Each structure stands twice: as C-alpha cells, then as structure tokens.
Amino acid sequence: MQTEVISSHASAAADDMEMFRPRGESVDRPDSQIGTFAGNTAPQASEGRIPQWKSIAIVASSFMVIFTCCGQNFAFGVYQALYEEMALQPDTPFTGATPAQIDLIGTISIALMTIGAPFSVAWAKRFSPRLVSLLGGVIFSAALVLASFGTRLWHFEVTQGFLLGVGTCLPYMVAVTVAPGWFSTRRGLAMGIVLSGTGVGGVVWAPAIKALVGRVGFRNSLRVAGALSFVLVTVSSIPLAWDAQTQARLNVENAARSHRADGIFNVPLVDWRVAKSRSFLAQSLGAVFQAAAYYTPVFFFASYASTLGYSAAAGANFIALSNACNAVGKIAIGFFADRMGRLNTMFLTTLFSAVITVCFWLPSTYYGSTSDSRGLFIAFTVFYGLFASAYVSLFPASLVEIFGAQNFASVNGFLYMIRGMATLVGTPVSGILIRGGAGRAGPGAYLDMSVFVSVLLFAATASVLWVRIEAMIGSGNRMTFKWKA
Numbered sequence: 001m002q003t004e005v006i007s008s009h010a011s012a013a014a015d016d017m018e019m020f021r022p023r024g025e026s027v028d029r030p031d032s033q034i035g036t037f038a039g040n041t042a043p044q045a046s047e048g049r050i051p052q053w054k055s056i057a058i059v060a061s062s063f064m065v066i067f068t069c070c071g072q073n074f075a076f077g078v079y080q081a082l083y084e085e086m087a088l089q090p091d092t093p094f095t096g097a098t099p100a101q102i103d104l105i106g107t108i109s110i111a112l113m114t115i116g117a118p119f120s121v122a123w124a125k126r127f128s129p130r131l132v133s134l135l136g137g138v139i140f141s142a143a144l145v146l147a148s149f150g151t152r153l154w155h156f157e158v159t160q161g162f163l164l165g166v167g168t169c170l171p172y173m174v175a176v177t178v179a180p181g182w183f184s185t186r187r188g189l190a191m192g193i194v195l196s197g198t199g200v201g202g203v204v205w206a207p208a209i210k211a212l213v214g215r216v217g218f219r220n221s222l223r224v225a226g227a228l229s230f231v232l233v234t235v236s237s238i239p240l241a242w243d244a245q246t247q248a249r250l251n252v253e254n255a256a257r258s259h260r261a262d263g264i265f266n267v268p269l270v271d272w273r274v275a276k277s278r279s280f281l282a283q284s285l286g287a288v289f290q291a292a293a294y295y296t297p298v299f300f301f302a303s304y305a306s307t308l309g310y311s312a313a314a315g316a317n318f319i320a321l322s323n324a325c326n327a328v329g330k331i332a333i334g335f336f337a338d339r340m341g342r343l344n345t346m347f348l349t350t351l352f353s354a355v356i357t358v359c360f361w362l363p364s365t366y367y368g369s370t371s372d373s374r375g376l377f378i379a380f381t382v383f384y385g386l387f388a389s390a391y392v393s394l395f396p397a398s399l400v401e402i403f404g405a406q407n408f409a410s411v412n413g414f415l416y417m418i419r420g421m422a423t424l425v426g427t428p429v430s431g432i433l434i435r436g437g438a439g440r441a442g443p444g445a446y447l448d449m450s451v452f453v454s455v456l457l458f459a460a461t462a463s464v465l466w467v468r469i470e471a472m473i474g475s476g477n478r479m480t481f482k483w484k485a
Contacts, residue, residue: 055182057239059190062175063197064236065133068229069140069168071201073113074298074326076106077319078209079160081302081312082218097153100431103299105161107427110295112165113172115420120173121413125250129174129240136170137233143167144226148219160222171233174240176396177412181243187397188342192334195393199330199385202323210316246409271410279402279470280411284418286463290350290391291419292426293456296449297361297384298322299427300434307443308377309369318381325385333390334397342401343471346394347464353388354457356380362454365447373443391460402471426456 083102086092094102124132143163150156175194183190205225212221242250274280301322302315310318329349337345360380367373396412403411433448 054239055190058179058182058241059193061236061239062179062194063200065171065175065233065240066195066197067201067204068197068232068236069136069172070113070198071205071323072209072225072229073106073109073164073168074198074202074323075205075209075319076109077299077302078206078213078316079218080106080299081306081315082213083156084303085312093151093156094153098431099303099434100428101153103431104428105156106299107295107424107431108157108161109165109168110427111420111424112162113168113420114291114416115424116166116169117173117416117420118413120170121177121409123170124174124177125409126254129178129242130237133171133174133237133240134234136167136172136174137230137237138167139163139170140167140233141226141230144222144229148222148226171237173413173416176416177409178240178242180396180400180408181246186338187400188334188337188345188394189331190334191397192330192332192337192393195389196327196330198392199323199326199328199389202326203320206316206319206323210313271407274403274407274411275414279467282463282466282470283399283402284415286350286460286467287395287415287419288422289456289460289463291422293453293460294388294391295423296427296430296453297357297380297388300430300446300449301381304377304443304446307369307445308364308374310374318377322381322385325382326389329386329389330393333387334393337390337394337397342394342398343464343468346391346398347461347468349387349390349394350457350464351461353384353391354454354461356383356387357450357454357457360384362447362450365443365450368442368444377443388457398467402467 080099080102083094083097083105084099087094087097087102089095120132120136143159143166146163147156147159150159176191179194180187180191209221209225212224216224241247298319301318302312305315305318306312333345333349357380360376360383364373364376364380367376395415396408399411399415400408430449430452433452434445
C-alpha cells in the first residue's frame with residue numbers, strides 16, 4: 001500500500017479558530033498514535049490553501065447521502081411493523097411470515113450496507129467517489145421501485161433487502177471514507193455531523209413513510225421514496241472528492257496499475273501487516289460485538305411498542321424519537337470527543353449503552369403493558385439513541401487515530417465489512433429469540449432479546465477498553481499513560 005507523509009505544522013491553536021477548517025489549512029499532528037504504521041514511501045501532496053467551502057461542501061454532501069440512504073434503512077421499523085400486521089392477514093406477500101423472517105429484509109440491507117465496503121472504497125479509489133456514489137443512488141432508487149411490485153416475501157428480500165443494501169453501501173462507504181481526510185483536529189465533530197444524517201433521516205423518513213402508507217398504500221410509498229431518493233443522492237454525490245493528499249497518492253497508485261481491470265475485482269481486503277497487530281484485533285472484536293447488537297432495538301422499536309399498547313403511529317414516533325436522539329448524540333458527543341479524546345469517549349459511550357440496555361429495556365419486559373414498563377421503554381429509547389449511536393460516528397475517526405491516514409481506507413473498508421457480517425448474524429438471532437418467548441404475552445416475549453443485546457454491548461465495551469490500552473503502548477512495548485486518546 002502506498003503511504004503518505006503526514007506533515008506537522010507549527011501551531012495547533014490556529015486550527016481551533018474555525019470549526020470546519022480544511023485539512024490543507026490546519027495544523028495536522030501525526031494521525032497515527034502507533035508509529036509502527038506510519039511510513040515515508042510516497043511523496044507529500046502539495047497542500048495549497050484549500051477554500052473552506054470545499055470542506056463544508058463535503059460535510060453537507062456526505063450528510064445528505066447518509067440522510068437519504070441510511071435514514072431509510074433506520075426507518076425500516078415502520079415496514080417491520082406493517083409487514084408483521086400483513087402477515088396475520090390472508091393473501092398478502094407476508095401471510096404466515098414470522099417476525100424473524102420479515103426482519104431478514106432489513107437485516108440483509110443493513111448488513112450489505114457495510115459488507116461490500118472493500119469494493120466500494122476500492123472503486124472510489126480506482127475511479128472517483130462521485131461516480132461510485134451516483135451508481136449507488138441509481139441502485140438504491142431502483143430497489144425501492146422494484147420492491148413495490150413484490151408479491152412474495154423473497155421478492156422483498158431481494159429488492160428491499162439485497163439491492164437496497166448494495167445501493168446504500170456504495171454512497172455510504174464513499175461518504176464515511178472521504179470525509180475524514182478533509183479534517184484533523186475537528187475530525188470527531190465533522191464525522192458526528194456527517195453521520196447524524198442517519199438519525200435526522202430516521203426522524204424524517206419514519207413518520208413520512210407511515211403517513212404515505214396510510215394515504216397511498218405501501219406500494220406507492222415505496223415508489224415515491226425511490227423517486228425522491230434518486231434526486232437527493234444524485235445532487236449530493238456531485239461535490240464528493242478525495243482531499244488533496246489522498247488524491248495525489250491515488251494518482252501514483254493508479255498510474256502504476258498494469259491494466260484497466262486492475263483494482264476493480266481483485267480488491268485487496270486489508271494491509272495484512274497492519275491486520276496482524278493487537279490493536280487491529282481489538283478494534284475488530286469491538287466492531288463485531290457492537291454491530292451485532294446495535295441495530296436490533298432500532299428494527300424492533302415499533303414492534304415492541306405495540307406490545308406495550310401503543311398504536312402503529314406511536315410506534316413510528318418511537319423510531320423517530322430514537323433517531324432524533326441519535327442525531328443529537330453524534331454531533332454533541334463528536335464535539336466532546338475532540339476535547340476528551342476519541343477513544344476515551346468511544347469507551348464511555350459504549351459502556352453507557354450497555355448499562356442503559358440492562359437498566360431500562362430489560363426490566364421493561366417484566367412489567368407487562370403498564371405505565372412503569374412504558375416509562376422504562378421511553379427512557380431506553382432516548383438514552384440508547386444518544387449513546388449507542390456515538391460508536392458509529394467515532395469509529396472511523398478512531399481508525400485514523402490508531403492506524404494513520406495512510407492506512408485508513410484499507411482498514412476502514414475491512415472493518416466495516418465485518419461489521420456488516422456481524423449485523424447479518426446478530427439481528428436475525430435476536431428475531432428468533434422473540435419466537436423463543438412467544439408463549440409469554442406482551443413485552444415479556446422480548447426478554448431474551450434484551451439480554452442478548454446487553455451481553456453483546458458489554459463485550460463491545462471490553463474490546464474498546466482493550467483498544468484504549470493498546471493506544472498507550474509505544475515502542476519497545478512500553479506503556480505510557482495518555483489521558484487524551
């Protein structure tokens with residue numbers, strides 16, 4: 001892998017004057033906290049004065065891409081609840097389907113959103129971020145329109161599941177890989193804003209989809225969403241581009257390719273020199289455990305709310321509430337992380353999300369459809385949205401911290417891929433656990449699911465703590481305490 005020289009400028013104070021100062025204008029301390037991964041084999045990109053509007057445009061474009069694609073994935077709980085209702089009716093595409101079978105639609109989409117990350121990143125490096133994102137927008141929109149014609153469960157698994165996941169992966173991975181390169185000391189805040197698109201999107205899309213379904217039916221709602229998504233992703237993809245340093249390095253890599261097809265299908269998963277490190281193993285375990293747990297509550301908010309006596313409209317509002325907290329949490333915690341340390345913050349927020357699940361969701365399954373259970377669930381919805389979502393925004397920023405900017409694209413693609421694989425396992429298993437408790441009426445059927453999610457989140461917390469410890473180990477395997485990391 002080609003690597004870049006990471007320049008160090010004279011004064012860090014000047015960089016704090018503007019929230020969105022581009023990387024080319026900032027004081028950029030060495031990104032890698034572990035010097036082993038730094039290298040000096042590629043020429044330094046020329047860093048002229050980059051107009052500030054470019055970095056703002058990158059944030060805005062990345063936000064809108066994620067708002068459109070990921071926001072609708074996070075609003076799948078509306079479809080989950082709707083399809084479960086249709087499963088109890090005769091002559092529908094979902095008649096007789098179990099919650100776990102229906103959940104597989106959303107799980108496939110969410111999983112593929114990151115499983116294809118190495119390809120999405122490699123193609124963006126080989127061609128351009130703009131082109132890859134535009135292609136994803138076309139696939140995403142086509143998936144929704146094709147789903148509107150489905151007559152069997154598997155039709156929706158192929159369209160609203162597989163194709164929608166592929167269509168999400170291409171623009172999503174471009175956004176989260178391109179954006180960090182434009183920032184240095186404000187990277188946590190920038191990525192918090194970018195990834196808050198998921199939460200803001202969920203706030204908008206969940207009630208909008210619910211309203212559309214009520215007015216024009218679920219088939220026409222899919223068609224409307226598809227058409228609108230095409231416009232939003234197309235416009236948002238236009239400004240997406242690599243920062244100057246990364247583009248210069250990629251120009252060298254692409255010029256050295258032996259033939260045109262190189263880098264299209266023979267995509268290297270990761271730099272195995274980096275992958276053999278303890279830090280990589282710890283980060284991988286944390287990514288797997290957190291991803292296996294994270295999406296389960298999001299997908300089942302509406303269904304669980306119905307066991308507490310809430311209407312379908314109220315269930316959609318719970319999804320919107322969670323996504324609103326998701327957006328606020330990513331931005332606020334990203335701002336805080338730039339001051340306290342991104343790894344410190346990622347550890348604390350992952351721990352809080354585990355404790356919140358045990359203290360609020362798990363006990364709410366015991367009380368039946370009572371006011372106590374409803375109060376606990378509302379508290380869980382708010383706090384889980386605030387803290388669990390922070391891992392997602394801090395994850396890419398932490399990778400730059402640990403492995404260096406020159407290894408970021410490779411490591412980012414691989415770790416997002418295994419996060420997708422973990423989602424493909426964790427969420428369906430959670431759905432099956434509902435069936436295991438189906439003999440108990442009401443929210444008690446979700447007890448096993450809440451325990452499963454709690455265990456996974458505590459395992460993720462332990463893994464992030466390991467990552468934090470590894471960040472303090474320098475040359476000679478000597479540990480030096482660093483408060484901010």
